[in-house]
Amino acid sequence: MDNSTARLDIEVVVVCDPVEGQDDNINHLSRNGDRPDQSSLELIRGGLAEVTDKVVHYSRIDDFVDNITAHRNSVIFPYWFGEVSRNRHALVPAICEAYGVPYVGADTYTKSVCNDKHLSKLICYECGLATPRGLLVTGPDDLSCPADLPFPAVVKPLFQGSSLGISEDSLVRDLSAARRVASEIVEVFGWPVLIEEMLIGREISICVLGDHQSAPEIRALSWELNGDPAFLDQRLFTYALKYLDDVQFAPILAPEVLTPGLRSACEKLFRMLDKVEVLRIDGRLTEKGFSVIELSPDLDLRPDGELAVVFGEDGYPSLLRRLLINALKRHRS
Structure with a gap:
């Protein structure tokens, strides 16, 4: 199986829990504040429909579990966020592993490690990445x-x-x-x-994409807000800025950030986490160099999300195809 434009003869099961309607009271303290909306789900399903004829969606975990034996030869596409449990991002991968079903992205261990900002920084430190006090x-x-x-x-x-x-x-x-x-x-x-x-400096996201066999691709981007590349230098990237305020975002590729040492440390981290496939390393470029703020294997997978911006030069469907193929390679190895 390769990364050509031929359609894949596989069923893809999207597990995604979009919010229903619009909540005008949502804010940074809302437990459902990171769940996708219905339009995001439709964009992802539309992209997958250009890769395969078979796309199934479950919005409830219990429905997915009740039917999972019918999808043993499928690839699961986790985009489920939940609300309460601190392990919510890790639930779908855990279910897939219990039933031996291939799935896209990070496993339960990596999801849990990245969700814990303190533990993830300890691992970053061991890989040679600086972190704030x-x-x-x-x-x-x-x-x-x-x-x-x-x-x-x-x-x-x-x-x-x-x-x-x-x-x-x-x-x-x-x-x-x-x-x-x-x-x-x-x-x-x-x-x-x-x-x-508080780190003062340019907000940087280092995105890593790959499988467990070959060298991953590592690319960096920064953000321009309202036409100002220094907008975030002394500000927090708050929930309101990301989702509520009327702010114009423009991602800017920043290859100059990736020194040989930083690139090597990011690859070491990617290898240490093992079953991850997609990882975003968020941090800031200060006077002392790049310092990690947090890790996220739960990237924005929409066609205008950071993953598509950084790795989507061959088109959004091609990127989704690559994620599916990487998941199958890992499962079969």
Whole structure:
């Protein structure tokens, strides 16, 4: 099987839980704030329909489980986000592995590691990637007299992605503000909370695409907001900026960021995580170099998402085909 334009003779099962309708009250503290909408699902299904004639969709995990034995020869396309469990991103891969069904993207281990911002930074450090100084706060006693807390600092949930829990108030300059923001986050997402130094510099996303056999492709991009490439240099990339505010985004490829040492460290991380296939390494380029803020194997898979921007030079269907083929290669090896 190759990356040609021939249609694939496989069934693709999309497991995706789009939100129904529009919630005008959604914000950075909404548990369903990272779930895709119906239009995103239709864009992905449309792209897959250009690759194969057989596309099935489940929006409920229990329906998927009830019918999974009928899809043992299919490839599962996880795009399910859930709401409550800290393991929600890892549920579909876990089900697929239990039934021996191939699936696209990261396995349960990698999903769980990347979802834990503290644990993922420890792994980044072992791979030679710099990370910001910070404090893991497991309860209110940890904030009674913290040692060497770096200010200005960012207060964020330990287990969330998509900037959930992140607002302009998350950037704090003293202990009193840190306690207040931590209390607000805990009411919704619970402990632990991560407090880490605010990095000043260009927001960078390093995207990695590949399989477990050949060298992965590694590309970097930055963001221009409202025509300003320095818009985020001293600001947080908040939930409102990403999803609510009237902001014009323009991704900019940034190959100059990828020094040989940084490229090597990113590949080492990709190999260490093993079953990942697609990974985004978010960070900032400071005066000291690139520093990792978080890892995400849950990329925006729409035709205008960062994955298509970085790796979609042959077209969106070709990119989806590549993801499916990589998943099959891994399953058969």
